[in-house]
Amino acid sequence: MREADISRVLRARLKTMTPAYPILYENQDKPDTMTRPYLAVQMVRVSRRTPSMNGQGETSSRGFMQVTVVADLDQFAGPAETIADSIAVHFPKALRLTDASGKVTILDAPNILPAMRDGADWRVNVQIDFLAI
Amino acid sequence: MTKSFTAQLKDIEKMTVKNMRYVAAEAIQDVMEAAMTPSRGVTKGGTFEQGKIPVAEAELINSLTSDGIKGAKSYTVAIAGFDIGDTLKFAWTAPHALPVEVGTSKMQGRHFVSINAKRFPEFVAKRAKEI
Numbered sequence: 006m007r008e009a010d011i012s013r014v015l016r017a018r019l020k021t022m023t024p025a026y027p028i029l030y031e032n033q034d035k036p037d038t039m040t041r042p043y044l045a046v047q048m049v050r051v052s053r054r055t056p057s058m059n060g061q062g063e064t065s066s067r068g069f070m071q072v073t074v075v076a077d078l079d080q081f082a083g084p085a086e087t088i089a090d091s092i093a094v095h096f097p098k099a100l101r102l103t104d105a106s107g108k109v110t111i112l113d114a115p116n117i118l119p120a121m122r123d124g125a126d127w128r129v130n131v132q133i134d135f136l137a138i
Numbered sequence: 139m140t141k142s143f144t145a146q147l148k149d150i151e152k153m154t155v156k157n158m159r160y161v162a163a164e165a166i167q168d169v170m171e172a173a174m175t176p177s178r179g180v181t182k183g184g185t186f187e188q189g190k191i192p193v194a195e196a197e198l199i200n201s202l203t204s205d206g207i208k209g210a211k212s213y214t215v216a217i218a219g220f221d222i223g224d225t226l227k228f229a230w231t232a233p234h235a236l237p238v239e240v241g242t243s244k245m246q247g248r249h250f251v252s253i254n255a256k257r258f259p260e261f262v263a264k265r266a267k268e269i
Contacts, residue, residue, distance in 0.1 A: 031246075047241060049188065049249050051256045067256065071240065071247065123242045130240045132252065 006066060006107030006137040012048050014102045014109050015070045015135065019046065022095050026088065029075075041126065042088060045073040049132075066137045067112075074129040082120055085129045089117045096133045109137045155222060161265045163220050168261035170213040170228065172254040174199065186246070189253040192238060201232035 019028065027043040029035050050068040055061075072092050076085035093115040100111040112134040120129045141149070178184025179194030191199050200209065204216035205227055216226055230239075230251070241247030 035243075045243075047246055049247070049253060051253050052260060069252070069256070071249075073241070075243070118240060119236065121236055121240075123237065126243055128240075128242070134256070 006064075006109070008048075008050065008053075008066065010104075010106035011066060011068075011109055011135070011137045012070075014104060014106070014137075015048075015133070016046065018096065018100075018102055019044070019070075019072065019092075022091065042074060042076040042085065044088075044092075045075055047071040047073070063138050068135060068137075070133045070135065072131045072133065074131070076127045076129070078122065078125060078127050080127070082127075082129075085120060085127055086117075089129045089131050092131045092133075093117060107138055109135050112136055157269045159220075159222050160269060161262060162222060163217050164265040164268075165258060165261040166220070166226065167213070167217050168265070169254050169258055170204075170217070172257065173250050174202065174210065174213070177248075180245075186248075188247075188249050190248070191250045192248055198230060198232045198235060198238060201230050201235065203229045203231055 016028075016030070027039045029039065029043055029045040031047055048068065048070055050066065052068075053064060053066045055064045074085045074088045074092070076088070096111050096115050098111055098114045102109040102111075116132045116134075118130040118132065120127060122128075172189070173191060175190045176193040176199060177187040177190035179192045180186060181194050184192070193199050202208070202210055202212055204212035207215050213228060216228075220226060238245075238248050239251055240249070
């Protein structure tokens with residue numbers, strides 16, 4: 006499965022979340038109209054392997070999609086954590102996302118990292134491990 | 139003198155544990171060496187590289203603490219004393235460690251820890267082939 010297809014399949018799944026939040030994708034400047042809370046996406050590639058030396062067989066790609074919940078400061082941690090939880094629920098372990106380009110499997114329950122303050126933002130990162138074939 | 143069957147089994151057991159220790163210790167070291175591979179910081183003229191630790195003032199790379207031992211090479215000491223069943227803890231204690239790892243509104247995450255930690259099974263498979 007091509008990396009572009011993996012990103013597209015995972016982004017499409019994220020877009021079906023309810024309630025929906027604005028999503029800031031990689032290589033995109035944040036529009037002035039985008040207000041918190043919003044989600045920022047980063048695709049992180051870990052490895053890409055083809056099992057045989059002759060180049061035959063399916064190439065598998067492992068990595069994770071990091072979705073950052075960007076929320077307002079001074080609202081306590083709850084609202085951002087609630088959104089992070091709903092992202093994790095939307096990408097359960099063993100979820101299979103299939104289309105003509107291949108299959109993306111969520112390998113484990115998404116990892117919700119410690120929150121951190123960043124300027125005027127409160128950020129909570131959710132990492133979603135995947136294997137694509 | 140021929141060894142008894144029990145003694146031979148004991149030898150195999152010792153060899154198996156020794157091999158397990160070798161694979162585990164080497165694979166952990168592979169993770170740490172990959173995570174501690176320096177990449178010149180962008181502020182020092184370097185380029186953005188994921189999976190490597192950025193080094194500008196070296197505060198981050200030198201903040202590694204391995205099982206209570208501080209220093210950029212502390213992981214080698216901790217791993218040297220490792221045995222099967224032990225738990226090793228590694229931490230980067232610089233205040234900017236988490237923002238560098240996961241990113242901020244101004245920079246993307248380097249993921250120098252998570253990318254390499256997730257490669258652990260790959261390192262185990264590679265080391266297992268050596269025994």
